[in-house]
Amino acid sequence: xxxxxxxxxxxxxxxxxxxxxxxxxxxxxxxxxxxxxxxxxxxxxxxxxxxxxxxxxxxxxxxxxxxxxxxxxxxxxxxxxxxxxxxxxxxxxxxxxxxxxxxxxxxxxxxxxxxxxxxxxxxxxxxxxxxxxxxxxxxxxxxxxxxxxxxxxxxxxxxxxxxxxxxxxxxxxxxxxxxxxxxxxxxxxxxxxxxxxxxxxxxxxxxxxxxxxxxxxxxxxxxxxxxxxxxxxxxxxxxxxxxxxxxxxxxxxxxxxxxxxxxxxxxxxxxxxxxxxxxxxxxxxxxxxxxxxxxxxxxxxxxxxxxxxxxxxxxxxxxxxxxxxxxxxxxxxxxxxxxxxxxxxxxxxxxxxxxxxxxxxxxxxxxxxxxxxxxxxxxxxxxxxxxxxxxxxxxxxxxxxxxxxxxxxxxxxx
Amino acid sequence: xxxxxxxxxxxxxxxxxxxxxxxxxxxxxxxxxxxxxxxxxxxxxxxxxxxxxxxxxxxxxxxxxxxxxxxxxxxxxxxxxxxxxxxxxxxxxxxxxxxxxxxxxxxxxxxxxxxxxxxxxxxxxxxxxxxxxxxxxxxxxxxxxxxxxxxxxxxxxxxxxxxxxxxxxxxxxxxxxxxxxxxxxxxxxxxxxxxxxxxxxxxxxxxx
Numbered sequence: 001x002x003x004x005x006x007x008x009x010x011x012x013x014x015x016x017x018x019x020x021x022x023x024x025x026x027x028x029x030x031x032x033x034x035x036x037x038x039x040x041x042x043x044x045x046x047x048x049x050x051x052x053x054x055x056x057x058x059x060x061x062x063x064x065x066x067x068x069x070x071x072x073x074x075x076x077x078x079x080x081x082x083x084x085x086x087x088x089x090x091x092x093x094x095x096x097x098x099x100x101x102x103x104x105x106x107x108x109x110x111x112x113x114x115x116x117x118x119x120x121x122x123x124x125x126x127x128x129x130x131x132x133x134x135x136x137x138x139x140x141x142x143x144x145x146x147x148x149x150x151x152x153x154x155x156x157x158x159x160x161x162x163x164x165x166x167x168x169x170x171x172x173x174x175x176x177x178x179x180x181x182x183x184x185x186x187x188x189x190x191x192x193x194x195x196x197x198x199x200x201x202x203x204x205x206x207x208x209x210x211x212x213x214x215x216x217x218x219x220x221x222x223x224x225x226x227x228x229x230x231x232x233x234x235x236x237x238x239x240x241x242x243x244x245x246x247x248x249x250x251x252x253x254x255x256x257x258x259x260x261x262x263x264x265x266x267x268x269x270x271x272x273x274x275x276x277x278x279x280x281x282x283x284x285x286x287x288x289x290x291x292x293x294x295x296x297x298x299x300x301x302x303x304x305x306x307x308x309x310x311x312x313x314x315x316x317x318x319x320x321x322x323x324x325x326x327x328x329x330x331x332x333x334x335x336x337x338x339x340x341x342x343x344x345x346x347x348x349x350x351x352x353x354x355x356x357x358x359x360x361x362x363x364x365x366x367x368x369x370x371x372x373x374x375x376x377x378x379x380x381x382x383x384x385x386x387x388x389x390x391x392x393x394x395x396x397x398x399x400x401x402x403x404x405x406x407x408x409x410x411x412x413x414x
Numbered sequence: 415x416x417x418x419x420x421x422x423x424x425x426x427x428x429x430x431x432x433x434x435x436x437x438x439x440x441x442x443x444x445x446x447x448x449x450x451x452x453x454x455x456x457x458x459x460x461x462x463x464x465x466x467x468x469x470x471x472x473x474x475x476x477x478x479x480x481x482x483x484x485x486x487x488x489x490x491x492x493x494x495x496x497x498x499x500x501x502x503x504x505x506x507x508x509x510x511x512x513x514x515x516x517x518x519x520x521x522x523x524x525x526x527x528x529x530x531x532x533x534x535x536x537x538x539x540x541x542x543x544x545x546x547x548x549x550x551x552x553x554x555x556x557x558x559x560x561x562x563x564x565x566x567x568x569x570x571x572x573x574x575x576x577x578x579x580x581x582x583x584x585x586x587x588x589x590x591x592x593x594x595x596x597x598x599x600x601x602x603x604x605x606x607x608x609x610x611x612x613x614x615x616x617x618x619x620x621x622x
Contacts, residue, residue: 001515001525006508013507317503324464324499325562326492326521328485408465411499412455 003331007338010311011346017307018343024300025347025387026354031293032383033355035286040377041363043279046072049187050271052122054253057081057089057260058242063269064278070101070242071271073111073187076163077103080239081266083223087235089260090225094252095245098225102199103241105159110145112159112175112192114199114240116227122244123186129153130179137198140179142189153177157192159202173202196228200238297387301394304343308336308398320407333403340395341388348387352380415440415602416461416570421470423456430468433457436620443593443603447613448622454606455574457622461604462572463491475569492521496563496601498573498592502555504547510534510558511543514565521566533561536595553584560592564599571601577609589615 011018050071058066061078068075083100090098099122102114113119117132120140130153133140141151151157156174175194183189217233230238247253253270260268312319319332416438424430431453438444448454459465461472463479466487472479474494482490504513514530534540537557542550550558556576563571573592577585589605589612596603605612613619 001508001512001519006505006516009507009512315506317501318505321499321503322505322516322520323488324462324491324497325517326488326566328488331520408456408459411464412459 003335003338007335007342010315010335010339011342014307014311017303017310018346021300021304021307021343022347022350024296024303025344026350028293028295028297028300029348029351029383029387030355030358031289031296033352033380034359035290035293036377036379036383037355037359037375038362039286040379041359041375046271046275048185049123050275052246053244053271054247055245055256055260056242056269056271057086057245057266058269060265060267063267064274066242066267066269067271067274069103070244071187073103073113073191077241078267080241081243083230083235083238083240085263085265086240086243087223087226089263089266090223090243090245092256092259094248094256094259095225096248097246099244100196100226100228100240101242101244102196102239104163105161105199105202106163107157107159107175107192108149109163110142110149110190110192111163112139112157112194112199114194114196116196118227119244120181120188120193123184123188125181125184125186125188127179128182130177132179133194133198135178136195136201137173137175138178139175139192139194139198140181141177141192142181143183144189145192146180151177151180153180196240197230197234200234297390300347301344301390304340304391304394305398307343308340308395309401311339312336312398312402316405316410319402319405320410323407324411329403333399336399336402337392337395340398341391344387344391344394348384351387352384415442415475416604417471417473418457418461419471419473421457421460421472422468423453423460423465424468431456433460433470433622434620438602438604438618440602441597442618443596443616444605444618444620445612445616446604446606446620446622447608447610448606449608452608452622454608454622457620458497458572458574458604458606461570462495462497463487464497493566494569496566496568496571498556498560498563498571498576500575500578502552502559504555504558504562506547509544509546510539510550513547513558514562517562517565530561530565533565534558536598537561537591556588557591560595564595564601567599568601571596571599571603573603573605575607575609576605577607577612582611585609585611 053071056066056070058070058077059079059081065075065078069077086100089095099119100115103111105112127140128143130140139157145151155177157177158174175198181188218231220229221232221235222229247256257268257270260266323332418433418436420435421433422430446454446457456465460467467480470480477490479487479490505516508516511530511534514533515525515527518525518530531540531543534543537560539554539557539561542554547555576588576592580588592603592605605616
């Protein structure tokens with residue numbers, strides 16, 4: 001028997017009022033930690049997927065939309081840009097490298113990305129089995145796609161127009177799976193990678209047409225920066241959705257977006273700038289939810305306070321008797337304080353478990369993201385410390401009341 | 415053993431109680447007799463160190479309680495004085511045995527379960543040891559509170575109206591029990607009561 005076990009027994013002796021305090025505190029902590037986790041996770045996810053990309057160039061429209069569609073593959077693309085214009089831009093001396101993206105089709109909700117191998121290299125993806133999608137109508141799929149759809153090498157995919165399930169089909173042009181990538185924990189896990197030419201083929205721009213095979217239009221042209229080799233006809237007629245660029249020098253960060261935006265059809269979007277803007281937009285909502293969490297914690301502090309005051313009234317004889325048995329004032333003070341701290345610690349533990357559990361479920365249900373599993377952020381320790389302080393605050397007044405009570409008066413009345 | 419000397423206690427600024435000088439020798443079980451409002455509970459609290467006198471001295475086994483500060487008074491009380499109150503006031507979140515070990519922890523800082531069980535056996539209530547406090551009868555609860563008061567083998571065992579609500583037969587039993595237990599634990603018993611029935615049990619009486 002000691003102070004700690006006695007205060008635990010006192011907490012257990014009032015299961016309902018203790019439960020209320022613990023639940024309230026737990027939910028308050030849960031909300032705040034959940035926001036912390038989600039924020040950290042999103043920032044982490046964004047920086048993981050946007051690293052190595054200095055600028056995204058797409059069709060005129062919302063730059064945020066371009067970023068979301070081209071980097072995170074969550075929004076719809078703004079439209080297409082002509083290959084010729086794209087090629088012209090990549091020849092600018094400020095551009096170090098460029099990766100073309102052709103978006104817009106999907107297979108059972110998983111997006112098909114027409115691109116080059118450099119795109120996979122951006123995320124350090126490697127084929128775990130099979131090979132890269134080099135040839136026409138070949139596809140290399142992400143690990144999550146393969147797992148979720150039970151696909152193996154040699155299977156055929158009928159792509160659908162649009163990014164949701166059930167779009168119009170391209171049944172006559174199936175893709176053949178030639179490789180499956182190792183899991184990377186990045187966005188490529190959810191993607192089906194094919195060559196840019198394959199996407200063009202699916203959309204019915206076959207090279208077999210009325211022009212003769214020896215026509216000048218069928219001469220091959222190397223688009224060096226983009227890593228594509230196309231016919232002159234394709235260069236003139238075909239489109240891509242966007243390009244991921246890297247800068248050659250820091251100067252480019254200032255000049256290149258201006259050059260791009262002055263071209264009539266192109267729009268430049270800087271990933272860090274746009275994601276910062278995104279966080280600004282959702283920041284108000286986050287703030288509100290955070291305030292809600294704090295309000296709940298304050299309420300729970302009040303409930304701890306009331307629970308202690310009430311039990312103090314009921315137990316004043318017990319406490320006086322304990323004094324008569326030799327307990328000093330400080331012992332009684334710490335007994336009550338400990339009870340408050342135990343309640344809030346139980347509450348915050350409950351909140352932490354709940355928030356991590358909830359976050360695990362939340363993140364694994366979000367298709368675009370990899371399941372985050374268990375991870376902790378530094379700020380959680382501050383939340384823990386803050387909840388401890390709240391617990392001390394809520395119980396210090398009841399503890400002081402117990403400290404000051406006149407035992408002789410109490411006992412002579414009982 | 416116990417000496418009180420020109421003891422005065424003042425309530426607020428007006429009512430004040432003056433007690434006659436009194437002496438209790440070791441093992442000379444004694445009683446404080448007085449009607450309600452005569453100040454016998456107050457005197458018991460003064461002797462037990464629960465109250466500080468306005469004037470005068472309380473000396474127990476050579477220690478002057480009047481000169482002690484709060485912390486050393488608490489410590490002295492835990493080690494040297496056991497008190498049985500009118501109501502038993504056991505700690506309701508604990509079992510019977512835990513109520514005793516709590517007394518050991520608070521009084522001596524050390525818990526000795528065997529001693530606590532032995533004490534319950536002495537009082538014939540060892541069968542109750544793991545019961546919750548609300549699962550024992552009032553009479554049993556009083557025995558538990560006697561066990562609790564004697565567990566640390568105090569020099570003084572103080573009892574406040576232990577027989578107030580009992581019939582004649584049980585009244586005698588409780589007084590006998592208190593006396594015999596005080597004796598076997600080397601304590602000196604002082605009973606404060608208005609109960610004339612127990613008058614003849616004690617030779618050394620302070621009448622208020």
